Amino acid sequence: MEEKSCGSGYIDFDEAYRLITIDNSYIFDLIASSDRIRNRFKGKSVSLCAIINAKSGGCPEDCAFCSQSLHHKTDIPEYPLIVADQIIDHARDAVTMGAHKIGIVTSGKGINNLNELHRICESINSLKNRVPIHRCASLGILSKDDLLELKGAGLQEYHHNLETARSFFSNVCTTHSYDEDVDTIQSAKAAGLRTCCGGIFGMGETVEQRIELAFTLRELEVDSIPLNFLHPVKGTRLEYTPPLMPLEIIKIIAFYRFVLPDKDIKIAGGREYNLRDLQSLIFAAGANSVMVGNYLTTRGRSYEEDLQMIKDLGLEIVSDSL
Numbered sequence: 001m002e003e004k005s006c007g008s009g010y011i012d013f014d015e016a017y018r019l020i021t022i023d024n025s026y027i028f029d030l031i032a033s034s035d036r037i038r039n040r041f042k043g044k045s046v047s048l049c050a051i052i053n054a055k056s057g058g059c060p061e062d063c064a065f066c067s068q069s070l071h072h073k074t075d076i077p078e079y080p081l082i083v084a085d086q087i088i089d090h091a092r093d094a095v096t097m098g099a100h101k102i103g104i105v106t107s108g109k110g111i112n113n114l115n116e117l118h119r120i121c122e123s124i125n126s127l128k129n130r131v132p133i134h135r136c137a138s139l140g141i142l143s144k145d146d147l148l149e150l151k152g153a154g155l156q157e158y159h160h161n162l163e164t165a166r167s168f169f170s171n172v173c174t175t176h177s178y179d180e181d182v183d184t185i186q187s188a189k190a191a192g193l194r195t196c197c198g199g200i201f202g203m204g205e206t207v208e209q210r211i212e213l214a215f216t217l218r219e220l221e222v223d224s225i226p227l228n229f230l231h232p233v234k235g236t237r238l239e240y241t242p243p244l245m246p247l248e249i250i251k252i253i254a255f256y257r258f259v260l261p262d263k264d265i266k267i268a269g270g271r272e273y274n275l276r277d278l279q280s281l282i283f284a285a286g287a288n289s290v291m292v293g294n295y296l297t298t299r300g301r302s303y304e305e306d307l308q309m310i311k312d313l314g315l316e317i318v319s320d321s322l
């Protein structure tokens with residue numbers, strides 16, 4: 001299967017199933033192989049992303065995992081869209097952390113009105129002129145016209161997660177459709193933006209549904225795949241969901257490297273909570289990108305620890321913007 005991933009063909013469903021369900025006693029054989037695939041396509045490079053929670057809470061959507069949904073009772077801070085100077089300050093902090101990419105993230109199904117869109121465009125334009133960092137945004141479900149306007153302002157990449165497999169989506173969200181999410185990714189591609197699209201694992205989906213999501217992302221030809229692992233938040237519908245086991249997570253990462261061998265596999269939310277001392281195995285498993293700093297509503301570990309981990313593994317941080 002390693003040879004297939006390295007150039008001669010696509011992993012099919014049965015092969016994918018064998019990989020993701022491999023017995024724990026073979027885990028080091030699996031990651032030796034996924035490490036070679038990562039090395040072939042990505043070398044020693046690791047890219048670091050940081051995010052800004054630019055508008056928090058008050059979302060009418062009902063995503064089961066989300067602390068920002070009005071359907072849940074959580075104690076996260078709520079605030080409207082922040083101003084450009086605050087975004088610039090966050091981006092400068094991200095550069096200090098070694099990040100080469102910053103994602104501006106807002107809560108909600110999409111951008112509420114033209115005024116909000118124009119303010120975000122101004123912030124992106126200001127960022128372009130003042131901070132040397134790759135510019136990404138995650139603003140929900142948008143039309144191609146909105147995405148073109150953002151690109152014109154200087155946006156380089158659009159992030160929009162599918163969250164899970166189509167066959168499990170109704171267990172996660174009922175207020176918008178899977179097709180709206182898929183359309184947004186296709187619109188971002190059509191607008192000429194790089195695309196970042198992945199999901200969250202550990203929400204009750206089956207192994208088959210983890211494979212289904214990977215194959216959907218392969219069909220969509222997204223550039224970067226953020227893998228999140230549920231960190232249950234008090235007050236959400238998934239508050240009492242049992243955590244995934246660390247080795248199960250390592251297998252998911254390795255499996256995604258096999259299925260999407262030349263893409264960026266990024267480890268995002270839930271890394272510290274779920275993997276604990278096994279965090280450094282994410283790179284051998286196939287990750288070549290990691291989110292640093294805090295997440296939207298949960299805290300990450302210090303960026304110094306992440307930089308040290310990457311250095312100790314003999315890997316190199318990508319410093320230039322794409």
Ligand code: SF4
Pocket residue numbers: 059060061062063066067068069106107108109140
């Ligand atoms: S994930 Fe996004 S759309 Fe879903 S509830 Fe949270 S903020 Fe709203």
